Amino acid sequence: MTTTPHRAAGADSGTAGLARAFAEYVPSIEARDVVTVRPRYGLVIDGAEREAREGRVFATTEPATGAHLADVAEAGDGDVDDAVAAARRAYEGGWRDLPGRARAKYLFRIARLLQDRSREFAVLESIDGGKPIRESRDIDVPLAAAHLFHHAGWADKLEYAVPGMSARPLGVVGQIIPWNFPLLMAAWKIAPALACGNTVVLKPAETTPLTALLLAELIAEADLPPGVVNVVTGPGTTGAALAAHPGVDKVAFTGSTGVGKAILRALAGTGTRLTLELGGKGANIVFDDAALDQVVEGIVDGIFFNQGHVCCAGSRLLVQEGVAGELLDRLRRRIELLRVGDPLDKNTDVGAINSSAQLERIRGFVEGAAAEGCRIDQPARAIPSEGLFFPPTIVSGLGGSEAIAREEVFGPVLAVQTFRTEAEAVAKANATAYGLSAGIWTEKGSRILWTSQRLRAGVVWANCFNQFDPASPFGGVRESGFGREGGRQGLAEYLSLAPVGA
Amino acid sequence: MLSLGRDTRGSVLTGSLLGAPVRVAAVDGYALEQRAARLAARSVKRESKEAGLELAAHCIDLTTLEGADTPGKVRALCSRALHPDPDDPAMAPVAAVCVYPALVAEARAAVEGSGVKVASVAGAFPSGQSHLADRLDEIRRAVEDGADEIDIVLNRGALLAGRLDVVHDEVAASKEACGRAHLKTILETGELGSYEMVRLASMVAMAAGSDVIKTSTGKLPVGATAPVALCMAEAIREFSDQTGVEVGLKLAGGIRTSKQALGYLAIVAETLGPDWLTPDRFRIGASTLLNDIVLQRRFRRTGRYGRTHDLPVD
Numbered sequence: 001m002t003t004t005p006h007r008a009a010g011a012d013s014g015t016a017g018l019a020r021a022f023a024e025y026v027p028s029i030e031a032r033d034v035v036t037v038r039p040r041y042g043l044v045i046d047g048a049e050r051e052a053r054e055g056r057v058f059a060t061t062e063p064a065t066g067a068h069l070a071d072v073a074e075a076g077d078g079d080v081d082d083a084v085a086a087a088r089r090a091y092e093g094g095w096r097d098l099p100g101r102a103r104a105k106y107l108f109r110i111a112r113l114l115q116d117r118s119r120e121f122a123v124l125e126s127i128d129g130g131k132p133i134r135e136s137r138d139i140d141v142p143l144a145a146a147h148l149f150h151h152a153g154w155a156d157k158l159e160y161a162v163p164g165m166s167a168r169p170l171g172v173v174g175q176i177i178p179w180n181f182p183l184l185m186a187a188w189k190i191a192p193a194l195a196c197g198n199t200v201v202l203k204p205a206e207t208t209p210l211t212a213l214l215l216a217e218l219i220a221e222a223d224l225p226p227g228v229v230n231v232v233t234g235p236g237t238t239g240a241a242l243a244a245h246p247g248v249d250k251v252a253f254t255g256s257t258g259v260g261k262a263i264l265r266a267l268a269g270t271g272t273r274l275t276l277e278l279g280g281k282g283a284n285i286v287f288d289d290a291a292l293d294q295v296v297e298g299i300v301d302g303i304f305f306n307q308g309h310v311c312c313a314g315s316r317l318l319v320q321e322g323v324a325g326e327l328l329d330r331l332r333r334r335i336e337l338l339r340v341g342d343p344l345d346k347n348t349d350v351g352a353i354n355s356s357a358q359l360e361r362i363r364g365f366v367e368g369a370a371a372e373g374c375r376i377d378q379p380a381r382a383i384p385s386e387g388l389f390f391p392p393t394i395v396s397g398l399g400g401s402e403a404i405a406r407e408e409v410f411g412p413v414l415a416v417q418t419f420r421t422e423a424e425a426v427a428k429a430n431a432t433a434y435g436l437s438a439g440i441w442t443e444k445g446s447r448i449l450w451t452s453q454r455l456r457a458g459v460v461w462a463n464c465f466n467q468f469d470p471a472s473p474f475g476g477v478r479e480s481g482f483g484r485e486g487g488r489q490g491l492a493e494y495l496s497l498a499p500v501g502a
Numbered sequence: 503m504l505s506l507g508r509d510t511r512g513s514v515l516t517g518s519l520l521g522a523p524v525r526v527a528a529v530d531g532y533a534l535e536q537r538a539a540r541l542a543a544r545s546v547k548r549e550s551k552e553a554g555l556e557l558a559a560h561c562i563d564l565t566t567l568e569g570a571d572t573p574g575k576v577r578a579l580c581s582r583a584l585h586p587d588p589d590d591p592a593m594a595p596v597a598a599v600c601v602y603p604a605l606v607a608e609a610r611a612a613v614e615g616s617g618v619k620v621a622s623v624a625g626a627f628p629s630g631q632s633h634l635a636d637r638l639d640e641i642r643r644a645v646e647d648g649a650d651e652i653d654i655v656l657n658r659g660a661l662l663a664g665r666l667d668v669v670h671d672e673v674a675a676s677k678e679a680c681g682r683a684h685l686k687t688i689l690e691t692g693e694l695g696s697y698e699m700v701r702l703a704s705m706v707a708m709a710a711g712s713d714v715i716k717t718s719t720g721k722l723p724v725g726a727t728a729p730v731a732l733c734m735a736e737a738i739r740e741f742s743d744q745t746g747v748e749v750g751l752k753l754a755g756g757i758r759t760s761k762q763a764l765g766y767l768a769i770v771a772e773t774l775g776p777d778w779l780t781p782d783r784f785r786i787g788a789s790t791l792l793n794d795i796v797l798q799r800r801f802r803r804t805g806r807y808g809r810t811h812d813l814p815v816d
Contacts, residue, residue: 015560019779021553022764023771028545134540288511293736294533323511337772346545443512443528463530 025339028346030133035120037127037210041072043079043233044216046086047226053078058235060209063130063352064343064387072209075232077241080201083230084247087172087199090227096169096197100156107152107194109222114145114187117218121211125183126343128210130352130388131306133344143468144187147486150470151191154491158196161488165497169197170273171249173494174242176263177212178255179205179354180309180410185254186212188485190229191470196494198250201230203242205255207355209233240266248272250494254311257408257434257479275483275493277311277475279408280436283429284314284465285419285451288322290441294463296330299414302439302465304338304350304392308412309358311480312437314465315409317416318428324418328396331414332377335392340383350412353388362390362411369395369404369415406432422447426454436480439465458484504670504709506702513702515666515709519674524744526705529697529733538728541772542765551764552802557779558763559586559795562596563621563752563787566816567720573608576601578816579789580612587796588814590803596792597781598651602627603644610648621651621686625676628690628719630655634672641679651684652676653752655719656703658693666706673710686714686752686785689734692724697733704737708749718755720787725755731766735773751778754787760798763791789816 040057042049056074061067075083095103114121118141125136158167173193177185182204193200204212216231232238236259243251243263250273253263257278267274284302286295302314319327343351353359370376377394396416398405405415419425429438438457440448452460458476461467468474473487484490504517506526513526546554564583566575580599587593598619601609609620622644626632641652654676660668677685687707691700707715715734717726731753742748751774753766763786770778778784793813800808 015557015780016777018553018557018560019771019776022546022550022557022767022779023776024550025544025546026548026550028547289528291528291530291533293527293740294530294537297533297537464532 025347027342029342030123030126030344030346032123032127032344035124035127037069037124039070041070041209041213041233043073043075043083044213044229044231045079045083046089046230047220052076053082058206060128060207062127063354066387069128070210072213072233075234075238080232080238080241080245083201083232084172084174084242084245086227086230087201088247090225091169091171091199093225093227095199095225095228098197100158103194103197104152104155106222106224107148107155107191110219111145111148111152113218113222114141114148114215118142118145121183121214123344124214125211126351129179129182129208130343130354132348132351133346134348135306140181140184143470144184147184147187147191147470151195151491155195158491158495161491161495162497164500166500167196167495167497170494170496171198172201172247173198173250173252174201174203174245174248176203176239176242176251176253176255177205179208180306180311182208183211183215186215189252192485192491192494194228196491198494199228201232201242201248203232203234203239206233206235243267246270250274252483252493253277260481273493275475275485276481277483277485278436278479278481279410280311280313280434280476280480281316281406281408281432282312282314282437282439282457283316283318284439285425285429285441286317286319286323286327287425287440287442287444287447288320289443290323291443291463292323292327292330295327295441296334298439298441298463298465299331300334300338303414304412305466307350307353307390309354309410310466312459312466314437314439315413315415316405316429317414318419318425319416320425321418321420328394328416331394335377335394336379336381338379338392340381340389340391342384350392353390353411356388358410359388359390362409362413365404365407365409365411366393366395366413369398369402372402374398374402374404400428400431408434422451426451430454430456433479435477437461504667504706506666515705517667517670517709519670519711520709521745524705524709524741526702527740529701531697531729534697534733535729538732538769541732541769542728544765544768546764546768554764554767555760555795555798558760558767558786559596559792560594561779561781561784561786562792563598563600563754563785564596564792565600565720565754565787565789567600567602567623567627571602571605573605575816576605576608577612578814580609580618582792582814582816583618584613584616586792587799590799593796593799597785600653600787603640603647603649606644606647606649619650620648621653622649623653623719624649625652625654627653627655628721630657631659634675638675638679641676645679645681645683649683651686652680653686653688653716655688655690656707658690661694661699661703661706669703670706670710673707673712677711684713685711686716686750687712688716688719690719690722691717691730692722692755697729700730700733701737704734705741708738708741708747712749714750714752714785716752716754716787720755722755726753726757726766728765728769731769732773735770739774748783750783750785752785752787757786757788758790758794760791760794763795
């Protein structure tokens, strides 16, 4: 069968030129002047911004350019003491005793203010963290607002959150958040804590403090009582001081498994409540009957979303042998289209790596895999020569014992393995110290149920990946941590529960 | 005879016109819609927008399909097809004009020698609910009158009744009736009920020899949508991967603005590659879209937004 040659008007080299000029997408840069980055930021304690007691500061930079953005106060032990004391005063001074509907009012107000200033937050998130503006605009900021709205709705309904149990707040919570979703993680932490009547000391990540500080400004604008939300910026030592502080009733930590283990050791025997959301090595399992064109998109969303800086990333692809070749061909063709570059360009798909240390770590993993004889596929399109960038990478030909197949890379690197049967898929997916996320791709409902029941993962997505909703609990098992965020389960982590009548 | 079978991976089409069985991939609607929405929201600016709009105008099948169409109306349409912007002779003509069979001769005379093709809907458009012999006859007469391209409608009734063989054989017979003319097969996706069915219909239409597959008649409230365009583009890509045959895509129904057109161009460019965006392999069936593009071009040239009533109508 052939199609007859058919030349319509204008079908010449001219249209080919036009098509390429179109598909190039000239830069479409989001204006950065919607947000003012101040040269200096202080700590936010007891409703006021102030310098650190010892006057120390650290720099935060823009990963896409390496440019210095601002100096930020580095909180020492004394500053953490002050913040915890302020949170305690606010807690005992009235926040815990406010009716739920009054706390809801504050949370609704913060959520609305965040929506009003969403562009500002999105641009600042992309500048300070390196993530594409499309993601910060369409995912991070709207989801952060959604978490605030969701939990505002719970604040006056806590007695119904866990049937048969009466619910009381815990007190002062210390919350330590990572650099991959700085604003979203702040909202995930602050919203349930406040809804449940706790007060907060928040420690943002060292490389991405700016949106949390802007959120603190917004919280002040929402007229929250002083000390209800305090922000202490600094390196890991600041977080360690907060986690181990005796005045803290609960610690919520999101970050690396190594640090999580250290916090768990430090808190052993203290009675301080703890939730940990740690690393992952999520398996995306593709069966041979799956909708392959959509699978490709799911894999891309699973591993290249936010440059792969995602604890629940689908960093391992497990594909059934019969379709492995075909799927990899499609995937290799797909990554050629990914646009790596300026995070503020609205068409950028993959932004900048958050820090040079992280970039080195990613490079090390990929070089190690190459040295072990794995096949490495990267797009032909060049990545920017300046700034911190790494191309989307597919590593195949793995045996399974390589570091890249076992350890969390936290970068845009997909490790591909194959399997033959459902049982083998489950065994391989579970062959990890982690247990945060997994994905299943098949057209067969019974296969989704059979497989998901056997996967050791806190979240299993079926025919999608990296989908989030404030009503859905999120968290891990094994070395991915414990405790849930979101949903009623997440609410319970911020409550002291006792049987009704006890 | 075409038949639909299954193996562990899913559906497979086997049939006489095909050298080898063709796999029909499953479609997941949620992921498809997400991807389509993201592509349609590409931020196309300056030189890329300019090139995209120029290209979109090149690829238009300028269409009039009304009961009230007259020779005069068709002549006006053809004049607009040849000179989309009367103030700018440099603006190239559109790809084709699309009219009812009875007006093909009128259109042929009006565009003769210009390179603009004459397309005609034939085969009991828009329902297709007529005897096959009548439909084939209508195609032959339209071709005799000078149509370069024939837009037929797929037999949705047979498709929904599970008679893929009937669907296939009718398209194949229509292709034969077209002779040298090109066959565009309208799936009328608004009546197919699911993306799975759109994908299957696309594969059957291509397997039966369609040169182009087309979304809609424009006679339903639901015309082309971004997910349907993506679904069909993915089917075309897979058909090309499996058989080496490159089939064109025509989007029609409800595409009125430049912004919509750019979104569709992005869907095609990022699924089939930018090289698919030629009038040979890509068309937009539209009428009001052309004037919107002309206004956008005028704005670029003069810095002022034009008024629609400054432009010719047909």
